[in-house]
Amino acid sequence: MKFNNIKHVYFDLDHTLWDFDKNSALTFDVIFKEENIGLEIQDFLDTYIPINIDYWARYRNNLVSKEVLRVGRLHDSFKAMKIQVSDEVIDNLSNRYISVLPGFNHLLQDTIEILDYLKPQYKLHIITNGFEEIQHNKMQNSKIADFFETITTSEEAGVKKPHFQIFNIALQKANATPENSIMIGDSYEADIEGAKNAGLQAVFFDYYGKNESRQVPQIQKLNELRKYL
Structure with missing residues (x-):
């Protein structure tokens, strides 16, 4: 699909x-x-x-x-x-x-491969609840910063995922709409429910392999995103 x-x-x-x-x-x-x-x-x-x-x-x-x-x-x-x-x-x-x-700059399996695959077709962005002063450094040191058009942190937005406003701010920064945007993340509450409440599509990255039944597509490896994008 x-x-x-x-x-x-x-x-x-x-x-x-x-x-x-x-x-x-x-x-x-x-x-x-x-x-x-x-x-x-x-x-x-x-x-x-x-x-x-x-x-x-x-x-x-x-x-x-x-x-x-x-x-x-x-x-x-x-x-x-x-x-x-x-x-x-x-x-x-x-x-x-x-x-x-x-x-330290270790990335999860398939990170570079999936970003290389997606970059020519989509505009890529980050939405994170992590601290402003270190999230940018993490991305620079792990050499993934250049893949992304925008980075939105909770400290910048003034609210944290799953609050809809952080998603709205991220959409505005990218000149995107909920209808043409999708969120991928490992926290069902923060990333998936937050995105859905803001009108975005979502794919749940089941990082810990819990295999719980969810209402959105879920993956356990990043390369599985090729099935959806």
Whole structure:
């Protein structure tokens, strides 16, 4: 099934094109060594990842601020592991994480291939809830920035996905309409429901392979987009 009349393709960035999990793990390895925190990275990540996901869900729904997210996810992770880490060290880790993370440039499988395939036929764009100061750096360092006509961040828009206004702003920037636009992302709530509520078509990137029944087409590999575009 091909989508007809599509001219603009919008992507989420983290967990959709940019390999957040791998790059984040590499970042923690660097900053833990700097602070002499003798933890196995995987042991830490097993605790941290669900806590981080919960913080991002609350951030998306305006229940915590950016600063509370940055510090709280680390504080709660160390507390859950019963490891004493001072507030000063947590603050340092938080700042260094934001600084070091964009320096890693691993992309998810098929990213370059699918962007090369789509670029001649469509105008490509990014809509992301990630922090303004690092999303652009991630894209430059991973050498995908030139594929995209526009990048819309939640900080720029003043609202986060799934709020319809971030999609409206992204459409206006690209001189696009909902009818000729499609969104691809890994968060069903933020990317897919948000896009649908703004009138866009959508394809769900089932990054974690949950195989849940959804109301839109879903893929587990980016190259599967060739079936639809």
